[in-house]
Amino acid sequence: MADPIRDLSLPVPSNQIDAFTLLPRRHGDIQTAVVNLVNRLAPRVSPASQPFFAQKIAEAIAGGPNSMVNSMFLRQSIIRGGTATDDQVIEGLAAWVTVLFDLGNLQHDRGRALDLEARIPDEALASLSHALAKSSNGCILAVPHIGSIELFAAHLKDRGVDIGFVYSIGDKPTPTEQWIYEGRCATRGMPIAFGRRSTGAKIDRVLGRNGVVLMVVDVYPSAKYKGIVARVHDAEFNYPPGPARYARSGTLVLPGFASRRDAAGFSMNILDPIEYCASMPEQEAASDLTQRLAVHIGGFISAQPAAYWLWHPIPNDPFLAVAQRQRTDLLDSVAASHPDDEATALAVEAVDSTLVA
Secondary structure, eight states: OHHHHHHHHHHHHGGGGGGGGGOOOTTOHHHHHHHHHHHHHEEEEESTTTHHHHHHHEEEEEEEHOOHHHHHHOOOOHHHHHHOOHHHHHHHHHHHHHHHHHHHHHHHHHOOOOOEEEEHHHHHHHHHHHHHHHSOEEEEEEEBBBOOOOHHOOOOOOTOOOOEEEEOOOOOOHHHHHHHHHHHHOOOEHHHHHHTHHHHHHHHHHHTTOEEEEEEEESSSSOOOOOOEEEETOOOOOOOOOOHHHHHTTEEEEEEEEEEEESSEEEEEOOOOOOOOTTHHHHHHHHHHHHHHHHHHHHHHHGGGGGOOOOSOOTTTTTHHHHHHOOOHHHHHHSSSSOOHHHHHHHHHHHHHOOOO
């Protein structure tokens, strides 16, 4: 096994020196502090050693009260059906930092990023192949916010799948959002920004070529539309209406997931398509498909809660709504924490100066 600390003494390839450029950070911006650290470490640390550093960075983030920890605490508690421990919060944050390493690897050295064991059952590839052969309008691969989603998309692309992916980004992307976007584009799939006038047309373009559109569906990040209510994690969540809407036009919807990456690599899986009941009234059929999709997605999350990495703010945050309706004890814990995001960002930067001197 690679020695994580020894990795830092290795020379950096000349074509990756630009990875050291620091992104501008606003006061209290923990995410940018973490991205800057990952951006500097990724070219110097072997992919096998990166989960070790992700854990150390997550521990630094969780070293004091802050909004990122509070958000992860709420979400880990709800998906686990209890009250998340400090270690479980750190696991979720480490999963997110590992995803950032994947994005850094993809944009700086795609071959290196994919030179890891990528396990996928033959049955999963057969299911996708059969679905594409059967579908009249491509396929939607519906996944949760667990594991190495971008590596999943990149490996499918390299296996000959015509793939696009729906992602969220601000109307005026910050340099940090742009960095994340560049990593996603390095999957070589077609990027499709959520909530734009062009979103539907781009999805149609990929599906019209009998391709695959990857959608992350466990939350619906819309401040304007409610989505479709599904029951999961013993609570009501809003799921995106897209899978059901496209299923009505002949697109097949397949649940799938990627595992959290470790030193060796990661695994992927794709299940058989969920049947759309065209004999039902349209609204009932949409609710039926969405609920059955949510059962699969919720099951994936419950089986791998440590791989669930979504801490980011969400419009009409469903986790916050669940806590307000059913788990006010979680809100009491958060309210008592007195977050100091700037102190955490500075603590992450101190880790930066220690590891990347």
